[in-house]
Amino acid sequence: MVLYDSAMSAGSSSGSSSSSSSKPPPSSLQQDIDGLLAGAGYKVRSSELRQVAQRLERLETAMGNSPADLSQLASDAVHYNPSDLASWVDSLLSEFTQPPCQSEFMMDPVTNQPVVNNGWTTNEPHAPQVHQNISYEQQNLNPQLTVVTAMEEDSGIRLVHMLMTCAECVQRGELSLATSLIDDMQGLLTRVNTGCGIGKVASHFIDALSRRIFQGIGGGGGSILGGSAYENEILYHHFYEACPYLKFAHFTANQAILEAFEGHDCVHVVDFNLMHGLQWPALIQALALRPGGPPLLRLTGIGPPSPDGRDSLREIGLRLAELARSVNVRFAFRGVAASRLEDVKPWMLQVNPKEAVAVNSIMQLHRLLGSDPTRTSPIETVLSWIRSLNPKIMTVVEQEANHNQPGFLDRFSEALYYYSTMFDSLEACTVQPEKALAEIYIQKEIANVVSCEGSARVERHEPLAKWRTRLNGAGFKPLPLGSNAFKQASMLLTLFSAEGYAVEENEGCLTLGWHSRPLIAASAWQAVTDPAAEFPTWDNRQPS
Amino acid sequence: MAGSNEVNLNESKKVVPLNTWVLISNFKLAYNLQRRPDGTFNRDLSEFLDRKVPANINPVDGVFSFDHVDGATGLLNRVYQPSSHNEAQWGIVDLEKPLSKTEIVPVIIFFHGGSFTHSSANSAIYDTFCRRLVNVCQAVVVSVNYRRSPEHRYPCAYDDGWAALKWVKSRTWLQSGKESKVYVYLAGDSSGGNIAHHVAARAAEADVEVLGNILLHPMFGGQIRTESEKRLDGKYFVTLQDRDWYWRAYLPEGEDRDHPACNPFGPRGKSLQGLRFPKSLVVVAGLDLIQDWQLAYVEGLKRSSQDVRLLFLEKATIGFYFLPNNDHFYILMDEIKNFVNPNC
Numbered sequence: 001m002v003l004y005d006s007a008m009s010a011g012s013s014s015g016s017s018s019s020s021s022s023k024p025p026p027s028s029l030q031q032d033i034d035g036l037l038a039g040a041g042y043k044v045r046s047s048e049l050r051q052v053a054q055r056l057e058r059l060e061t062a063m064g065n066s067p068a069d070l071s072q073l074a075s076d077a078v079h080y081n082p083s084d085l086a087s088w089v090d091s092l093l094s095e096f097t098q099p100p101c102q103s104e105f106m107m108d109p110v111t112n113q114p115v116v117n118n119g120w121t122t123n124e125p126h127a128p129q130v131h132q133n134i135s136y137e138q139q140n141l142n143p144q145l146t147v148v149t150a151m152e153e154d155s156g157i158r159l160v161h162m163l164m165t166c167a168e169c170v171q172r173g174e175l176s177l178a179t180s181l182i183d184d185m186q187g188l189l190t191r192v193n194t195g196c197g198i199g200k201v202a203s204h205f206i207d208a209l210s211r212r213i214f215q216g217i218g219g220g221g222g223s224i225l226g227g228s229a230y231e232n233e234i235l236y237h238h239f240y241e242a243c244p245y246l247k248f249a250h251f252t253a254n255q256a257i258l259e260a261f262e263g264h265d266c267v268h269v270v271d272f273n274l275m276h277g278l279q280w281p282a283l284i285q286a287l288a289l290r291p292g293g294p295p296l297l298r299l300t301g302i303g304p305p306s307p308d309g310r311d312s313l314r315e316i317g318l319r320l321a322e323l324a325r326s327v328n329v330r331f332a333f334r335g336v337a338a339s340r341l342e343d344v345k346p347w348m349l350q351v352n353p354k355e356a357v358a359v360n361s362i363m364q365l366h367r368l369l370g371s372d373p374t375r376t377s378p379i380e381t382v383l384s385w386i387r388s389l390n391p392k393i394m395t396v397v398e399q400e401a402n403h404n405q406p407g408f409l410d411r412f413s414e415a416l417y418y419y420s421t422m423f424d425s426l427e428a429c430t431v432q433p434e435k436a437l438a439e440i441y442i443q444k445e446i447a448n449v450v451s452c453e454g455s456a457r458v459e460r461h462e463p464l465a466k467w468r469t470r471l472n473g474a475g476f477k478p479l480p481l482g483s484n485a486f487k488q489a490s491m492l493l494t495l496f497s498a499e500g501y502a503v504e505e506n507e508g509c510l511t512l513g514w515h516s517r518p519l520i521a522a523s524a525w526q527a528v529t530d531p532a533a534e535f536p537t538w539d540n541r542q543p544s
Numbered sequence: 545m546a547g548s549n550e551v552n553l554n555e556s557k558k559v560v561p562l563n564t565w566v567l568i569s570n571f572k573l574a575y576n577l578q579r580r581p582d583g584t585f586n587r588d589l590s591e592f593l594d595r596k597v598p599a600n601i602n603p604v605d606g607v608f609s610f611d612h613v614d615g616a617t618g619l620l621n622r623v624y625q626p627s628s629h630n631e632a633q634w635g636i637v638d639l640e641k642p643l644s645k646t647e648i649v650p651v652i653i654f655f656h657g658g659s660f661t662h663s664s665a666n667s668a669i670y671d672t673f674c675r676r677l678v679n680v681c682q683a684v685v686v687s688v689n690y691r692r693s694p695e696h697r698y699p700c701a702y703d704d705g706w707a708a709l710k711w712v713k714s715r716t717w718l719q720s721g722k723e724s725k726v727y728v729y730l731a732g733d734s735s736g737g738n739i740a741h742h743v744a745a746r747a748a749e750a751d752v753e754v755l756g757n758i759l760l761h762p763m764f765g766g767q768i769r770t771e772s773e774k775r776l777d778g779k780y781f782v783t784l785q786d787r788d789w790y791w792r793a794y795l796p797e798g799e800d801r802d803h804p805a806c807n808p809f810g811p812r813g814k815s816l817q818g819l820r821f822p823k824s825l826v827v828v829a830g831l832d833l834i835q836d837w838q839l840a841y842v843e844g845l846k847r848s849s850q851d852v853r854l855l856f857l858e859k860a861t862i863g864f865y866f867l868p869n870n871d872h873f874y875i876l877m878d879e880i881k882n883f884v885n886p887n888c
Binding site: 034036037039040041042044049050052053056057059060063079082083085089092157483486487490499500503504505515516517518 | 557562563565566567569570572573576577588589591592593595596597598599611613618620622639640666667668669672866867868869
């Protein structure tokens with residue numbers, strides 16, 4: 001598979017600079033980050049270098065004096081966000097300066113500050129550190145990575161070239177040229193193996209382009225874009241089975257939710273897209289096994305309304321209740337039927353001020369990014385009421401891709417990379433019909449990204465760096481996912497999946513990808529407490 | 545532990561800039577956590593802590609990169625190229641055309657360091673280094689993600705290096721010059737330097753042309769303890785104990801450090817006399833405890849009548865080339881540039 005032009009459109013938003021002389025000073029300089037260490041993947045303020053060096057020295061001494069097996073301690077310790085070198089060193093320091101009998105890890109997972117050990121004398125006062133999330137703009141905002149597979153057949157390369165040219169024509173409004181290119185590509189497809197590799201992906205993109213040209217961007221009609229909620233659930237379930245992306249999402253989110261719920265007797269999970277409730281049996285079972293016993297668990301599942309008088313939300317709820325009963329977890333379910341997430345009002349969730357709330361969003365937030373300039377953007381509205389619930393944690397999983405750029409050609413080429421990689425990873429799956437249906441699931445995403453616009457285009461994926469900026473700006477702060485979650489995710493992969501999948505740590509978040517290309521990113525967040533404004537939850541019955 | 549910790553920490557702090565000291569000390573301590581005394585390795589923790597960066601098809605500071613998975617071996621190679629002067633070409637990689645039909649564009653196959661155990665082609669420090677290499681030499685760099693120990697012992701890394709060499713040689717899009725061939729150099733730091741040697745030796749025996757070897761404080765050793773090992777043990781970030789651990793993790797079980805992989809010109813080594821072995825640039829850091837082995841390697845090449853240039857940087861520590869904040873770095877880059885000059 002070959003790479004091609006992605007920066008041709010006027011006003012291209014590609015993140016990389018063109019020539020070094022015209023670049024603005026990198027954001028790292030502006031925030032006093034040592035630029036050379038940043039190139040090595042570490043964020044350390046120049047003004048803090050000496051302090052960090054001193055702590056490294058102390059850590060070395062502490063490790064040298066450590067009586068127990070060093071690596072055993074290391075295996076037990078949970079590490080967070082290695083890019084933040086200062087806090088990583090600090091967390092290890094507190095690990096190694098504990099008296100040997102204490103196995104509790106003295107880290108406040110919320111603030112990521114070591115809890116001050118009174119027996120330890122320090123030379124300098126322990127200044128609270130502001131953990132800024134500096135986005136490494138140049139590389140992360142537009143990771144135009146591709147993994148080139150060994151399929152360098154001529155026809156494959158030509159197909160990709162033609163796809164790009166066709167997309168460019170579409171962007172320029174040269175529809176007749178685009179149409180003849182579609183014909184040529186259909187012809188070329190007959191000479192290429194469309195059962196796998198570049199042929200398969202290309203055919204989906206050709207379809208999507210055709211749809212855009214011939215049916216317009218309204219998104220109506222055609223089996224690939226429509227489909228009932230029921231059908232979508234089936235496809236989602238098969239996507240879940242065929243590859244590890246959703247399992248990783250659920251697993252990682254559940255781990256974080258479990259930790260956030262520690263010590264709470266009444267907990268409430270709000271799931272932004274219940275589907276078949278695949279995520280929750282594992283959490284219910286984990287809560288059942290919790291030392292000290294399970295809490296009362298309330299689950300509020302949001303999903304589209306079902307036609308024909310069926311209440312699929314309630315059916316799922318009943319099944320989960322059955323499971324909870326069988327493991328002695330007190331459980332209550334509530335379904336909230338809404339066609340769009342932005343139609344949900346916080347009072348519908350009936351959050352009790354005494355319970356610990358977890359908001360769980362698996363690939364839902366991006367759907368709120370379509371903006372109608374006459375209204376407040378839905379994402380701001382929703383993030384604001386999430387904050388008002390004062391959740392203990394908000395777990396967010398999103399596709400790690402830049403599919404919401406304004407320029408069509410940019411979006412198209414990014415999507416071609418992304419979905420080619422995803423299809424490559426799917427090759428390893430051999431189970432049918434899971435694989436075939438998973439492919440249809442992905443096909444629908446492709447069709448939406450490529451052939452829809454405006455409110456019809458809901459697949460508005462944005463990369464982690466953008467979500468960080470957005471969520472930080474909306475009053476959330478990151479809850480780093482640690483090395484324990486990383487390790488368990490890696491184990492999950494070796495158990496369930498083919499070679500080639502890779503979990504990576506990205507400044508407190510975890511990504512799952514195929515080879516070196518991350519495809520899905522999981523992160524956890526907490527609302528920044530705002531003492532100035534109290535948000536009583538019972539009174540959120542605002543007139544709609 | 546040789547010497548008191550305090551003395552050692554103070555020594556190393558005097559010879560490197562502060563940010564370099566922080567970087568390498570961080571690696572040292574992180575690596576200490578990952579190695580277990582029983583010879584096993586905490587790979588999960590290692591992968592979690594390693595800072596990685598994606599490839600970038602859009603040029604950054606004149607270089608773009610993309611990853612390629614070799615279908616036959618599953619090996620990942622990251623290819624770095626100088627960006628075209630023509631902006632319209634940016635974002636395009638044409639896997640049909642050669643690099644140039646008129647000029648020679650060298651291709652440097654780079655094997656990252658990490659004592660056979662740590663790091664990857666997409667580790668931030670190595671991604672950054674390869675990009676610098678591209679700019680300095682105006683060459684293409686292919687960074688190889690070879691299999692690591694202790695999960696994969698000798699000869700896996702060498703086999704992967706050989707596979708990468710064959711892969712590079714057979715890419716039409718890496719050809720250049722009027723004769724349309726691939727002009728290959730091998731390069732590597734630490735264990736990568738060791739791999740470069742062994743791949744070059746295999747290439748020489750198979751009559752596959754390699755134009756030059758660049759070995760950056762290559763990882764060699766032997767059973768006896770040399771003077772430099774005794775003198776510098778623990779003084780500048782590295783201890784004999786950790787060197788021993790990595791050899792035990794790489795060499796076949798039960799083997800000692802006179803195994804030819806570790807000690808190519810030692811008692812079990814082989815002369816390269818008469819072989820068309822590439823010219824070598826061997827860079828030795830004067831504060832590296834294994835320098836005696838590296839100097840012995842240089843002597844071994846000379847005894848085999850092979851062309852070798854030694855660059856001895858008296859005050860350099862290991863890893864001096866990660867950050868461009870010292871004289872040694874710039875001296876090194878000049879040397880490499882002259883070495884890879886296509887007119888030589």
